[in-house]
Amino acid sequence: MRKLSAKGVKWLKISHLVLMVLMLGGIISSVVLRIRLTLDTFDEVYVTYKMLQDISDHVVRYGAQGLLITGILYSVWTSWGFFRYRWVMVKWVLFVLQTVFGIFGIDRWMVENLAMLETQNSLALSNPDFVHNHLLMQYGAIAQGVVTVFLICVSVFKPWNRKARSTPAAV
Helix, strand or coil: CCCCCHHHHHHHHHHHHHHHHHHHHHHHHHHHHHHHCCCCCHHHHHHHHHHHHHHHHHHHHHHHHHHHHHHHHHHHHCCCCCCCCHHHHHHHHHHHHHHHHHHHHHHHHHHHHHHHHHHHHHHHHHCHHHHHHHHHHHHHHHHHHHHHHHHHHHHHHCCCCCCCCCCCCCC
16 A cells, blocks of 8 residues: 655644544543542532533544544554554554443443433432442543553553564673
């Protein structure tokens, strides 16, 4: 397949970085909102959950979808490939796992809690399932932030190179 020019790779890198910032910013915003949220007043909890849903749907999700697309373009249109370097494979595996966890874990718990808030009103705040989901969302969002920062570090340091480094031992 035809590879991108040097200028094209730079534009792809800029796009990838902007989308990563979008996703990480959404995750960090969600973590901060969840941590400072007390389950004391219904109105505050309901409004915060609506904001969390908006951040998830319109910031984190668009960032993740864009990262998926630019990651595929990187793999196809540059020399990185999908399987050429271990660090690229690690990034793909962790990104897919992180995305699946976000969709089937964090988003599901958020939707369940929003449904409880809408049907049970202030009674939802003392519902053990609501509290449990809320805690899982907090820990899950923190874990996603840590994984995202780890993926950034992997991108910068590029560990586990395909080729063994053959540096002579110091004498």
